[in-house]
Amino acid sequence: MKVLEEVPHFVVSEGSAPRRPPLPPVAVRTLRGSGRWLTPGVHVFQAVAGRPEVRMVVERLEKDRYSVFVVLDSDPEDLLDAIFDAERELYSRSGGLPFDVRVMRPGPAWSPADLRTDSICHFDRADFHGHV
């Protein structure tokens, strides 16, 4: 695939600890056929953009993989299909890059602060509506 642009790697700071070597971003081909570098979280976010059930989409670089969290109020089947189709596309085009997509409907004890820390936020509905 021809690479047209590249976004910077994630670099996670851990105080005085040495920085981990960054994982490469994922190469995906857009529907229009142009090549772009995207992280898994960006790709999944694009699949759910505009859906009112989506509360947050955040991404973390863990020790050995990207972790994408999609937080939902409800999980209608067509939304889940869109997320898992996007995930399958990532598997087929990422060249073995390790990642995990977590689609969660949190319980009452869950706090969004857990995900707002040390994560890259692709979407947080609270930013738009002033509530969580």
Added chain:
Amino acid sequence: MGTSDAEPYLRLVEHDLEALDLITAAARGRTPTVDVSDWQCTLVYYMACIYVKAVGRARGKDLQDHYQLKQWINTTTDLVPITRPYRKLEERSRDARYEGRRFTRPELIETIGWFAQVRDHLVGVLKEEGVEGIPVVDPTRFV
């Protein structure tokens, strides 16, 4: 590894169904009854997971963790049809275990429907691989 290596996993699927039977009966026997829908969904997911492990064994592939398994089903042409229902089961199981989510009767029926899609497809795949004695476990009686 080969078709005979799949056999222990198929017995494990049956064992998981038996465990599902036991916790369901125990929960219903309590007064008031106990909602164990979280562990019902989790066991249903693990039955699907073990069916996939059995297919892997039959094809000489040892799937060591969930990441390997997901990558395999998402990139193996004849397993792609199960990716949607399999992942729905997995995320429901994660909600149950990590978020304490319980499920309504319609959600349990939906969960078992996803499991049936995975089971039916993989039983067909296992037959094509020449595996014999494949259980077609049916958890519908638990809802």
